[in-house]
Amino acid sequence: MGAFAYVAPSNLEEALAVLKEHASAGTRAQLLAGGTDLLVQLRSADKTPRTIVDIKKIAETNRIDIGSEEVYIGSAIPSAVLNENTELAALFPGLLEAADLIGSTQIQGRATVGGNLCNASPAGDSIPAMIAAGGVCVIVGAKGTRELPVEDFLTGVGKNALEPGELLLGLKFKRPGPRTADAYLRFIPRTEMDIAVAGCGVSVTLDQNGTCTAARVAIGAVAPTALLVPAAAEALLGSKLDDDALTAAGAACTAASSPISDKRGTVEYRRKVVAVLCRRAAAIARDRAKG
């Protein structure tokens, strides 16, 4: 493990000051929320000295606001806290089931969806679910606050859109209207404690006849970043989310994917399975939306 310094600013101003200092000096600062990815990375070959900036003590990263229009989840909220929030579970069952898949019960006491997003692993479970739910990143830096849809926040494997001096404060979602629901599924060879071979998040809105009037589909672990798949949403729109529509959406996910072969799965396998996950997640979201 390489040498590192640790700071835990108690408010946003202090945090931004520390980040600015490092940004201008060109030294390395790394954000820590739950730390479940960072602590593992600290043990890797990269021993470059760094300052770890713990953002857990900042009020804005630790807040959940469930408003009539908007829902805000602070970036340092652990999965375990999310999953015990029954109101959120009713609004975003898919997002919460994704958060519930990260690591183990013990890990979820620390792991955050904000951290999962910033770590930008192609296989991060909460990311496709956030994209499907229409998540928007609230980013703060010296120049103020900016917002960016989650799908635009990811810039590559392990890379995100944060500029030096910036941090992710939280995630904003439009509060889902009636007959709207989401779902997330991933595939792993085990039942838990594993990394997605493929993942798919789906959010749908139905009218009173059960026809799909809005949809978002996002896929994970099948491209350098999690992707929004507009073509899959197109396939669902206007349909009753019957088998044909689900199959077409699945095929769109396969078409949008560009996976690699590795120890966790082959290109061919991932392309097939992402379609299966899309079909199944969309069916779950549909059934949830119907109530």
Added chain:
Amino acid sequence: MAEAVDYKVIGTSPVRPDGVDKVTGRAQYGADMNLPNMIYGKVLRSPHAHARIKSVDLSKALAMPGVYAAVSGADFPQAQHGEIGGEGGGDVADLAKNIMARDKVLYHGHAVAAVAARSVQLAEAALEAIDVSYEPLPPVLDLDAAMAVDATLLDENCFTKNLPEKPDKPSNIAAVMQLARGDVEAGFADADVIVEGEYRIPMAHQGYIEPHACTASVNEGGQATVWCCTQGHFEFRAMASKVLNMNIADLKFIASEIGGGFGGKTVLYLEPLAILLSQKSHRPVKMTMTREEVFRATGPTSGTHCKVKVGAKKDGTLTAATAWLAYEAGAFAGAPMGPGAMSIFAPYRLDNFHIEALDVLVNKPKVAAYRAPGAPQSMHAMECALDDLARELGMDPIDLRMKNAAEEGTQAPYGPKFPAIGFKACLEAAKQHPHYTRPIPEGAGRGVAAGFWFNVGMQSSAEVHINENGTVTVVEGNPDIGGSRASMCLMAAETLGVTYEQVRTLIGDTESTGFSNVTGGSRTTFATGMAVVQACEDIIAQCKARAAATWGVDEDQVEWEDGQAVPAPGVNADVKPLSLADIAANAARTGGPLLGRASLNAQGAGASFAVNIADVKVDRDTGKVDVLSYTAIQDAGKAIHPAYVEGQMQGGAAQGIGWALNEEYIFNTDGVMENAGFLDYRIPVASDLPMIDTQIIEVPNPSHPYGVRGVGETPIVAPLAVIANAVRAATGLRINDLPFSPPRVLEALDNA
């Protein structure tokens, strides 16, 4: 011969004496020994799977402040050839070169140097300062390619052993063996149905949770004390003595508690390095492996390529069988091809068979024993073929096995005739088991297969001390892997006629108790148990003598009943029975403390058979196999501690299911293992498995005073074929190669 007896304590399942310390974290494992002035050793490992070492320069590392010692192959005595017996044995020179490479590195992760420094971080930094110059060679990674005539050679001096004539060219095939009986051609000609199959299984690791760890301290007189996690400290001492050319009397090995071994901790890796580093630094040296090192450089079991052909009459009678079994040895000879060959047909009466097995060098870690070494792979092939045969014959798979089952008097393929064995009893129990008689769940498939392991006896010693108040201390020399302390306590209590709570068992170090072979081969409860029983019988004889002297009668006028000396029937003596406590309290006046001893080379380890049943469901869209229910039925001879016997059966099933479904070494084309961690080397997690149901069958082993058969290894043998046969039933597809990872299963489904 053990009769069906009502035992008082044997057959109960009390809490293990070491349990509280283990669940509260007090127990001392391999990495828990800390000494004053202790420093930390780390190993530099080869980045190549196959290369010649041109030079190793330790000088820069040694010059670093806080670095106290560094060693490479040149610091070891010349490795002499010669056999070391036992499960972790083999050729001494190979063992030595595996511990520290000399002229060549033979797998990625092979040790090339080691350092000891003030901290682990400093030791790691020192490793980076070691200059090693390599001449890379092409790695030999494929089992079949390794056997090709023009294959790159791992060892230019390796000439295939056991051929009729010494070959004139070296080869990667280190040895072959043949087993044959009868007339195979005639047998197949006699068959109405013949099935054939070809099966490949990649390397798999034992997956013990505790990484290898040791601490060594060498004094200025050259005497070394080593604390380590091991399945056999006496054999570690013997191996270390040979590898380091040290006097056995100068080596003391103390076994820690052990966090899993499964055969893999019968092999010496770190201990000689720690001793050498301690010698050079004059400080105690602790060494612990990372998980990654455990995967890359310690004991996997062989990857295999097996072919089997079985012929039968319409009524199911087997007429002939052949097997060709190729085992990866890894970097040095010593794959478990022998036991693999000897076990493949062992459960069956078979007049005509031929088996050829091969021990093949490849540039992968040297294989080590893993629970029933060699048998899971070979028997997977046979048990899959039998399943196919049952289908072709339209027979129930248990009936087919019953029709051909070995029993008392059947000549085993490896020579001797079986004494009383429990295979038929296991098959009968399986046929009647509620798991087998209930309907198969919708969309699922059910598989069955048999398992077998020889079990071994070997050498054990035991002492029994009677404390002043009549409580009992048993001292023996086998590290407790699976609850053996509790079993020893139970057997001692039963023999002496006292309660379980009055007996404590401890594991002595190499200086404080007599020699015992490793805890391996499912031998401990059988052989060491036998020594404990004999040592207790020694105590009883002494107690009778003391009582006789006290009462003024002859020794043969005293009997031992329910934990006390009583006058024999018909002896006219008006005396009160003397309990163990009475005799102990009076010991000073009757000849001093009571100490019983026994040492033996146990013969007649009874083979243990098993039949397992599984229901699985296959997700046809993703290829994922879910095990819905699993039942393990096994002959334990006599279950001394039934709960721990069940634990062995469940643990073996869990490991076998993991091996069948997801566990495999994945190497890239350079021979680098790509999944050297528990994230991607997928042993099952608890939620992956159903409750594993167990049924213990008890056909007593005539060679053990309480009828014990070893139970530790058989449980892992059947699961591979059970899962394969269940998937066959669920999908209609015979998938020959393991593991049944989702991509492999989906590909088979999509290609069908």
